[in-house]
Every structure is written in C-alpha cells, then in structure tokens.
Amino acid sequence: MSRNNIIQNKKTIKPILKWAGGKTQLIDELESFFPNKINKYIEPFIGGGALFFHTLPENAIISDINPELINLYNTIKDVPNQVIEILKSFKNEEDFYYEMRSKVYDNLSNTEKAARTLYLNKTCYNGLYRVNKKGNFNTPFGRYKNPNFINEEGIIEASTALKNATIIHSDYKSILDNYAEPGDLVFLDPPYLPIGKYEDFKRYTKEGFYDEDHYELAEYVKQLSELGCHVILTNSNSPLVYELYEDFDIRVVNTKRYINSNPTKRTGEDVIVVAPPKVRKIINVGVTDLPSQNALFPSTRYMGSKQSLVRQIASAALQFEFDSVLDLFSGSGVVSYMFKTLGKTVFSNDYMTMNSKLASAMIANSSIKLSEDDIKKLLTPSENTDNFVTDNFKDIYYLEEDNKFIDMVRNNISKIKNKTKRDIAVSALTRACIKKRPRGIFTYTGIRYDDGRKDLQLSFEEQFRLAVKAINESVFDNGKACKAFNLDSMNINKKVDLVYIDPPYYNPTSDNEYVRRYHFVEGIARNWQDVEMQWDTKTKKFKNYPTPFSTKNGAYDAFNKIFKRYKNSILLISYSSNSLPTQDEMVGLLSKYKENVEVVSMDYTYSFGNQGANVGNNKNKVQEYIFIAY
Structure with missing residues (x-):
C-alpha cells in the first residue's frame, strides 16, 4: 500500500463521533509524516478515529480498550441500516436522554448498544465519554438544538471505510504484540500525560494511564522502531514526553481545547513524536576505481570536502543506471568533478559564489x-587598482x-x-x-597557526x-553539456536522474557557517558586492547568508522539502553521525518518499576541528554516512 494510494476516495469522511482529544486539528501535520509505502495501518487507541477516517487505509487494524466503542464500529461496519432505523426512533429531549442513559448496557442487543452509544455521544455535553466508579456513563444532557445523531450519509460512509479494517476489543499491548510487522504504520494516540493534576486528567478516561504506563508505551515505541515499523505518536507538551522520546523527532503543534469550562484555557500544545524504522540494512559498497582524469582535480583543504570519499560515493551511485546528476551543495566541486569524469551530465550548484565560479571553471568548462x-x-601592475x-x-x-x-x-x-x-x-x-592562510580559514586574525x-x-x-x-x-570535455549554478538549494529545481546532497551538517554544539570561515575569499569572488559588511568585527567579515541548516527544525524541514521535490530521482546524501537529523531520523524522512533506503557507514576523521584545540583529538572521529534512497 503506497502513500499515494492510501486514500481510496478523495472525499473526506468525517468521524461519526464527537471525541475529546480527537485529532481532526492535527490531520495535515500527522499525514505529512506518513512513509511513502505502508504495509498496513495500526491504530490501537482508535477513539473517534479522525486519522483513520481521513486517510482510509486499504488494510487496517483498529482497536480500543473501550467495549462500547468497538461494538459501535463493528456494528456500523456490519449492519449500518439497522442502527439508522433505531436512531430514527430516538428524540432530542432531556427526559428521553436520561432514560436512554439509565438503560443497562449489557441487557441491550449489539445494534441497540451501537445506537445508544452514538445517540448519547451526540446529545451529551461536549461529546464527553465519562463514567463513574461503577463504569456507568454519567455525562449530563447537552441541550443542543439540533444534534445530528441520525447522520445517515455519514454512517453509511463510515461503514464502507470500516470494511477494510479488522476491529478488535483489546489493550494496545496485545494488538502490537500480535499484529505489528515490519513496514507497518502505527499511530498511537494514548491518554495524554497531564500538564496539571492527575485528578483533572483521570476524569477523561475510564482506565487510569499513569507515568508507568507511558514509560511502558515508550518501550513499545522503541521496539516497534527496531522491528521496522514507522511510528507516529501524539501526546501533551509535557516534560516527560521529551525524556521518554529523546531519541526521536518531536514536533510541537498549537491546538484548541474544546472541553474546558474556562474559554481562556481552551488552547494547548500537542506534540507529535515520529519514530521511523531503525536502519535494517547497512551495506558496504566498497570503492570504485575512477578514470585517471579524476586524479587531476586540484587537492583541497575546503571544510567538509569529500575528496577522500569520492570512490565510495561513486560506488554507491554506480549501482544504478543514470545519465544526469545534480550536485545540490557542490562545495569544493570534487563530487561534481568525479561525476563528470564518469561521463555524466552534471549540474553543479552552490549558494557561495566562490564555489559556483570554481564549478564554472572546472565542471561547466570543457576547453577554455x-x-x-x-x-x-x-600579474601586470596597474595604476587603477581600487x-x-x-x-x-x-x-x-x-x-x-x-x-x-x-x-x-x-x-x-x-x-x-x-x-x-x-x-x-x-x-x-x-x-x-586559502593556501597562504594557516588552516585555510578566516575566523581569526594574524598567523598564529603557522605550522611551517x-x-x-x-x-x-x-x-x-x-x-x-x-x-x-x-579542464576536459566529457561530451556532455554540464552547467554551474549559484542558487539557494531551496530554489533550484532540475529534473535529473540522480541528486547528490552534501548540505551543511547541523550540530547543536558547533556552527556550520561556511561564510564565517571563508568570508574573505567569498568577498573576492563577489568583489564584496551585495554583502552586509560588519566593519566593527576584528575579522571584517560580512553577515552570513540565510540558511535553514543553521537550526535543528530548519534542517529537518529543509531535508523534507528537498526529498519531496526530488522524490522521482535517485537520492544520495552524505551526512555525519555527530549531526542532526540522526541516522534513524534521516531514514524516516527518506522513507516518506522512497520505497528503499540503504546506508553506507564509514569511519572518518575530520582534517581539522572547529577549534584549534580540537585538531587531532578523538572528537573529530565520526561515522560518515551515505544514504541511498531509490
């Protein structure tokens, strides 16, 4: 079941129940985290089922510990018209409401139970499912003028949607233990962690779901990820959520709260936790012998240059048949040059002018x-120098x-x-x-790092x-029309067979600002035009170019947009183990758009650290990854 056809019907099906904590507000956010390919959909806290009814999965398992809820869905699935006929005899009157509420649930037929559940839900106060200590429904009459409890069209549509689901009355652990498999999408919407007192929290649930339950659920999430499932979980913006799911991507979303006597408190923050499948296939592609022309690429000390890894990158790429390549963040140009020596049509892009001019000189240039x-x-002196x-x-x-x-x-x-x-x-x-500059960078003044x-x-x-x-x-001619661009990576869009991505690596403990390190030579390339000089600084630098890769959320969003834009191309991404997104998160992002994601992992030592004292220490030793998505 692919992400493209998970929705069978373009018409949106609304939930048939009003439900406290329903996810209608979060539909777009949640759906954006769906993987590209889904084995089956599992939702063990189905509640009102907003996400299920919106996405209409072809193969689903839905469950809940609430027996009334599961009876309703099973009955609507099997005999919707019988439920509708019973509902037609019901009245929106207070006396009738309390008469129906007082009926002993277990003495009713399954059809009568389903009709009662739907009726009470639509006519009670705020659709709140609340029970007393004896387990009896005790929410008061809602006094609505026209509650739509006889929603014939909605019930029939829900019945059709539920035909594709296995509906089970069970706790979430049994469902996950018995049904979860690699490739499944598991959506978990448990009772939320309380922001305030537990007493305020427990009133919304029949069964208490305390801290220890959330710890156990978090372990299940980790196990599901290890199994190869793609997990999406919602909860309140509680500190414990960050502790429990620190290894995964956590997003905060502002939402409205409809159940609160104080209108000023009807706002809140939900979090969405995304736990992608753990990498199950780390491959070793080896190295490829490159054409002799590749050895003529000028050696470089450029930060992040992949000169020592080009053979591994070539090996990863040459598994595929392809003719055109976009090097989205070309940097030193070494990877673009490698692809040019392999006879490919290369489009080399970088947001720094100095790098785009180098690509113009060596990649786009075939003879000059x-x-x-x-x-x-x-080298002739002139009197008109500025x-x-x-x-x-x-x-x-x-x-x-x-x-x-x-x-x-x-x-x-x-x-x-x-x-x-x-x-x-x-x-x-x-x-x-750069050659005449100790360490080759311009973040300090003088020559105190002169190493002889x-x-x-x-x-x-x-x-x-x-x-x-x-x-x-x-300079050489590979017979192809290669080109060089000086564009923001978020604004370029080329139809190519393969896209190579080597972005600035985001790390919360160090910056990835290339402009800060190379502002002087970037200034030469631009002749200091259209830059915001900061004359008060010792290094006389200019303001860094805006980049989404300077923050964690920015990097995540940028990767998601790039992967979506080039979802029809083979993707090769270079990244590091000490950067964010993590390996698992990167696989999760790629899995949204690609059916196959593989990882090449290599030991790597940076030639220099961000600080002089770091040169040669163990913190420069990392795992360098090549993600291969196709």
Whole structure:
C-alpha cells in the first residue's frame, strides 16, 4: 500500500463521533509524516478515529480498550441500516436522554448498544465519554438544538471505510504484540500525560494511564522502531514526553481545547513524536576505481570536502543506471568533478559564489584555459587598482605586499572579457589565498597557526601560478553539456536522474557557517558586492547568508522539502553521525518518499576541528554516512 494510494476516495469522511482529544486539528501535520509505502495501518487507541477516517487505509487494524466503542464500529461496519432505523426512533429531549442513559448496557442487543452509544455521544455535553466508579456513563444532557445523531450519509460512509479494517476489543499491548510487522504504520494516540493534576486528567478516561504506563508505551515505541515499523505518536507538551522520546523527532503543534469550562484555557500544545524504522540494512559498497582524469582535480583543504570519499560515493551511485546528476551543495566541486569524469551530465550548484565560479571553471568548462599571455596580464601592475583589500584588511590576514598582490590581480581580472577565464582567475586567486592562510580559514586574525607548511613559504605569485596550472590541467570535455549554478538549494529545481546532497551538517554544539570561515575569499569572488559588511568585527567579515541548516527544525524541514521535490530521482546524501537529523531520523524522512533506503557507514576523521584545540583529538572521529534512497 503506497502513500499515494492510501486514500481510496478523495472525499473526506468525517468521524461519526464527537471525541475529546480527537485529532481532526492535527490531520495535515500527522499525514505529512506518513512513509511513502505502508504495509498496513495500526491504530490501537482508535477513539473517534479522525486519522483513520481521513486517510482510509486499504488494510487496517483498529482497536480500543473501550467495549462500547468497538461494538459501535463493528456494528456500523456490519449492519449500518439497522442502527439508522433505531436512531430514527430516538428524540432530542432531556427526559428521553436520561432514560436512554439509565438503560443497562449489557441487557441491550449489539445494534441497540451501537445506537445508544452514538445517540448519547451526540446529545451529551461536549461529546464527553465519562463514567463513574461503577463504569456507568454519567455525562449530563447537552441541550443542543439540533444534534445530528441520525447522520445517515455519514454512517453509511463510515461503514464502507470500516470494511477494510479488522476491529478488535483489546489493550494496545496485545494488538502490537500480535499484529505489528515490519513496514507497518502505527499511530498511537494514548491518554495524554497531564500538564496539571492527575485528578483533572483521570476524569477523561475510564482506565487510569499513569507515568508507568507511558514509560511502558515508550518501550513499545522503541521496539516497534527496531522491528521496522514507522511510528507516529501524539501526546501533551509535557516534560516527560521529551525524556521518554529523546531519541526521536518531536514536533510541537498549537491546538484548541474544546472541553474546558474556562474559554481562556481552551488552547494547548500537542506534540507529535515520529519514530521511523531503525536502519535494517547497512551495506558496504566498497570503492570504485575512477578514470585517471579524476586524479587531476586540484587537492583541497575546503571544510567538509569529500575528496577522500569520492570512490565510495561513486560506488554507491554506480549501482544504478543514470545519465544526469545534480550536485545540490557542490562545495569544493570534487563530487561534481568525479561525476563528470564518469561521463555524466552534471549540474553543479552552490549558494557561495566562490564555489559556483570554481564549478564554472572546472565542471561547466570543457576547453577554455588561461594562456601564458593571460597570466602575464593578470600579474601586470596597474595604476587603477581600487586597493580595497590593502585599505580594509591591513594587518589582518596577510602582509601588506600580499594585500597589494591580491588587489592587483582582482583589478586585472575585471579586464578579462571571457567569463570562464574570469572564473578560472578568480578561482585561482581564492585558492592561493586559502593556501597562504594557516588552516585555510578566516575566523581569526594574524598567523598564529603557522605550522611551517611549504604552502605558507611560497610567495603569493607562486601560489597563484600553481593554482592556475592545476585548474588548467583539470579542464576536459566529457561530451556532455554540464552547467554551474549559484542558487539557494531551496530554489533550484532540475529534473535529473540522480541528486547528490552534501548540505551543511547541523550540530547543536558547533556552527556550520561556511561564510564565517571563508568570508574573505567569498568577498573576492563577489568583489564584496551585495554583502552586509560588519566593519566593527576584528575579522571584517560580512553577515552570513540565510540558511535553514543553521537550526535543528530548519534542517529537518529543509531535508523534507528537498526529498519531496526530488522524490522521482535517485537520492544520495552524505551526512555525519555527530549531526542532526540522526541516522534513524534521516531514514524516516527518506522513507516518506522512497520505497528503499540503504546506508553506507564509514569511519572518518575530520582534517581539522572547529577549534584549534580540537585538531587531532578523538572528537573529530565520526561515522560518515551515505544514504541511498531509490
């Protein structure tokens, strides 16, 4: 049962009962977490069944510990017209209401029980199911002018929907123990944890459901996830929920509360817990020998570069037949270049201008190189230099003579008419700047991290010439029309066979701001145009570009949108074990849109940490993942 055809009828079926704590308000939120493929639907706290009646699953098991509720659904399923005929004899009158309420439930036939349950629900106060210590229904008359308890159309529609369900009177544990299987979607809507006193909470349930019950339910959720089920659970925004489900995705949703004598308190916050199936298939794709051309990609010290992992990425991709690739966050361009050497049509995108120019120079470019005459012109001093770097970055990153060299080359680049040649020159200059910078980043001033590397001993001109040579040698024609883009990842939409995604990794203890680390060379690439300079900072940086990957919720939402947009493409995602979403959460997000999700797990050590003291310590050792979704 796929997510696309879980809804059999486009017409929405409304629940036939009014139900305290019903999920009608949360339907859209809940449905957004459905996986792409569903074995069967299980809801062991069916209540009013808002989600069940909305989604109309083809194969469902619904249950509840309330015998009246289960009798109602079974009877409506089997003999709806008999229930309707009995309801037609009922009256919306207070005396008649209390007469029906006083009847001994066990002395009635199943059909009479169902009609009584439906009638009392629609005519009692607020549809509140409440019983006394003897188990007798004791909610007062609601005094409604026109309660729709003879809803013939709704009852017939509900009967049709219930034909696809197995309806069982049982506690949730028995249902899950006996029926849950890998691939099932399990929706759990238990009695909510109290925000206030337990006395206020217990009045809404016949059976007490205390802290220990919620602990036990949380264990079931973990077991279901381990089994391979996709679990969605709702509860109140209680601190205990965060403790019980800390390993899973938790979303807070504002809702209205209809059962409260004080109208000012008829608002609340529900939480939705999403527990995706645990990864059941971690594969080892090995490595692939790449064409010799791939070795000509210039080595890089760029943060997050996948240069050491390109063979594994290629191995993961080459399981499939594909012709076109979108590298959504190209960064250093190493993965785009790898796909180009494999003969693919590559669309390389990055939101940073310096990276898009590098992709223009090496990915989109099939033949253009800088000649010796071009290099000579770039290195010829000019009187018209704007001295932007010399004037504004004095004694910050480089010596004065180096700043003058940068300004000279910047000025001469602007005189080059051919765009691709300009992009090669800009890329060579930014590469020279990174090579001449200890640790290759611009988050600090001075040269206190000078480690004596040869790169730091070479002059700027030597570094620039080496960079031009490396880029020139990397240029080749693979016979395909490859392109480079400088767009926000959330705004680009290309129809391609395969999408490779290597986004900024979100970690709550460290930032993932590429602009903060590379603002100086990004400024060179943009000529400091359309950036918000922060002149009061020591590093003279500019304001970071907005990105959804700077927050936890932003990252989750961004992944969901990207996966949905490219649901018809093969997806390869690089991510890390010390980042969020977690491995399981990422699998859950992908499972909403893809039938198959596999994970490649590799040991990996970062070349440098976010802090100088972290270089070489164990915190840089992580598991690097490649998620493969198809």
